[in-house]
Amino acid sequence: MNQSSQPCGAASRALFLRRREGQTIIFMVMVLVIMAVIVLFNFDVHKILYIKSNSRNAGDAAALAGARWQAVTFNLIGELNVAQAVAINDALLRGETNDFPEARTIADLQARLCFVGPMIGLTAAQQAAKNNGIYVNKRYTSEMQQHANVVLASYPHLFIPPYANAWEEYAEMIRTVAGQGVAALPGAQSPYVSYDHMVLQRGFYSAIANRDWCWFYHNARKLLETYGGWQSWPPLPPLAQRNLMGSEYFALNLTTFATLDALEDLPGNQSAAAVRQQLSRVAGKALVPLVASVPAKWYCYEPSAWRTWQDLIASNSDVNTRFPFTSDIKKEFNYAGADASVAIKADAPRTMFNSKNYAVTWSAAAKPLGYLEGPVTPNTYGLVLPAFHDVRLIPVDAAVSQVEEDLFDFGASWLEHIVGHLPIYMQAGPAGISNLAGGCGYCQQLIIWEQSSFRLIGITWLQNGGFTNCFTRGGGGGGGGGGGGGSRHEH
Numbered sequence: 001m002n003q004s005s006q007p008c009g010a011a012s013r014a015l016f017l018r019r020r021e022g023q024t025i026i027f028m029v030m031v032l033v034i035m036a037v038i039v040l041f042n043f044d045v046h047k048i049l050y051i052k053s054n055s056r057n058a059g060d061a062a063a064l065a066g067a068r069w070q071a072v073t074f075n076l077i078g079e080l081n082v083a084q085a086v087a088i089n090d091a092l093l094r095g096e097t098n099d100f101p102e103a104r105t106i107a108d109l110q111a112r113l114c115f116v117g118p119m120i121g122l123t124a125a126q127q128a129a130k131n132n133g134i135y136v137n138k139r140y141t142s143e144m145q146q147h148a149n150v151v152l153a154s155y156p157h158l159f160i161p162p163y164a165n166a167w168e169e170y171a172e173m174i175r176t177v178a179g180q181g182v183a184a185l186p187g188a189q190s191p192y193v194s195y196d197h198m199v200l201q202r203g204f205y206s207a208i209a210n211r212d213w214c215w216f217y218h219n220a221r222k223l224l225e226t227y228g229g230w231q232s233w234p235p236l237p238p239l240a241q242r243n244l245m246g247s248e249y250f251a252l253n254l255t256t257f258a259t260l261d262a263l264e265d266l267p268g269n270q271s272a273a274a275v276r277q278q279l280s281r282v283a284g285k286a287l288v289p290l291v292a293s294v295p296a297k298w299y300c301y302e303p304s305a306w307r308t309w310q311d312l313i314a315s316n317s318d319v320n321t322r323f324p325f326t327s328d329i330k331k332e333f334n335y336a337g338a339d340a341s342v343a344i345k346a347d348a349p350r351t352m353f354n355s356k357n358y359a360v361t362w363s364a365a366a367k368p369l370g371y372l373e374g375p376v377t378p379n380t381y382g383l384v385l386p387a388f389h390d391v392r393l394i395p396v397d398a399a400v401s402q403v404e405e406d407l408f409d410f411g412a413s414w415l416e417h418i419v420g421h422l423p424i425y426m427q428a429g430p431a432g433i434s435n436l437a438g439g440c441g442y443c444q445q446l447i448i449w450e451q452s453s454f455r456l457i458g459i460t461w462l463q464n465g466g467f468t469n470c471f472t473r474g475g476g477g478g479g480g481g482g483g484g485g486g487s488r489h490e491h
Ligand SMILES: [Zn+2]
Pocket: 412, 416, 417, 418, 421, 422, 436, 440, 441, 442, 443, 444
C-alpha cells in the first residue's frame, strides 16, 4: 500500500507502532509470568522431592538403628542365659543345691537390659533421623513426654515392677529421650494390646473417629458387617497386674520361664534335653541334666509373638492374608517376634499461591535377623540365645510393631480407658459408659460404634465399591482427611 496516498499516514503509522509495542510488552509480561510460575513450581517440586528423599533416608536410618539395638540386646540377653546356665551348673557341681546368687544377679541384669537396650535404640533412632535433616516434631515430643508421666503415675499400680524402681527408671529414660526432642515416632506396644480383641486396638477407635472405612476394610470388615451388639464381644483378657517385661518402644516381646524343663511344654518346641544340649554347645562345656530343673529366671521368646511371619499377619486381620512378600522366605528367617517401626513427618512450605504446607510422611520398619546352627530360627529352642547378625528393612505392613499416632485427641489416657472404663462397658454396654464419655474420647467412639446407623454408612460405602480407594493397611482414604502426600514403604 502506498503510504503517501493517505492523508494522515505518518500519524497512523506511529499509532500502529505504539500499539504493536504495547502488544509486545503485554506478550513479554505474559512470558515472564509463565516463566516465573514455572520456576517457582520447579522450586516447589524440587523442595518437596528433596524433603521426601530426606524423610525416606531418615525414616529408614532410624528404623535400622532401632533394630540394631534390638539385635544387640537379644544377643546380650542370650549370652547371659548361657552364663546363667554355666553358673548354675558350676554351683551344682560344687554341691550347692538351693541357692544360686550368681544366677539371680544375672537374671536381674537381663531384666534391666529389656528396658535399657531398646531405649538406647530409641536414642540412636532419634539421632539417625536428625542426622538426615529431620527436625524435632513438637507433637511427637509431647506425646512421649506425656507417656513418661503416665508410666510414673499409673504403672506402679498396674504392673508388678520387674525390679526395684523399674517404673521410675523407665519413666526417667523416656523423659530423657523426649527432652532431647523426638524426630522419629517409634512404634510402641501398649501392654494391653491384644491382637485378638478389637476394643484393645487403638486403631479401632481412630477409625471410628475418622470414619476411616478403609481401616475396617483392611482390619475388621467382617466385624463391621456382622457385629451383633456389645454382648457379642468375646470376654476381655485379664487386665490387672499384667506383666510388662521391657520397653514398650521397640519392644522385644520376651517372657520368662522358671525352668528349662517348662520350655518343653510349648507347642512344637524341642525337648528339654535338646535345649540343654544347645546351651552346652554355645557354652562350650557339657551341662549336667539337673540344670534344666533348677528354678531360675530364663529369658525366652514370648510364644504368642514369636510365631511364623504368615501366621501372625494372618491373625492380625480379618481379610485374607495380604502377605507383602512376593517370594518365599527362607525357613530360618520365617519368624515374626520383634521389629522396629518409625514414622517421620516433615513439612515442605509451598512458595506458590501461599498455600498450605505440603506434609511428607514416611513410615519404615526394620528387623533383627539371624539364625542358629542348622540353620534354624533363633526361637527354635524357646530360650533366647545369641543368634542375630543382621538387620534389614522390612515392609511396614509385615511389621509386628505398628506406629500408632493419636490422630484424634481422646482426652483420657489409653490405660485409664482400658483399666477403668472397658470393664464397665463389657458389663453394661454403652449405657454404662455414657457418663464417662464426656471426659473420654475412647468411650465416645464406643458409643458411636454401637449405633447400627453408623455401621451401616460404612457397610454401604464398602458395598458400593468404596474400597477401591483403599491401598495399604492403615492408609488414608475413606474420609481420612490426612495431610495428603503420605507415602509408605513398598518394596
Ligand atoms: Zn473410656
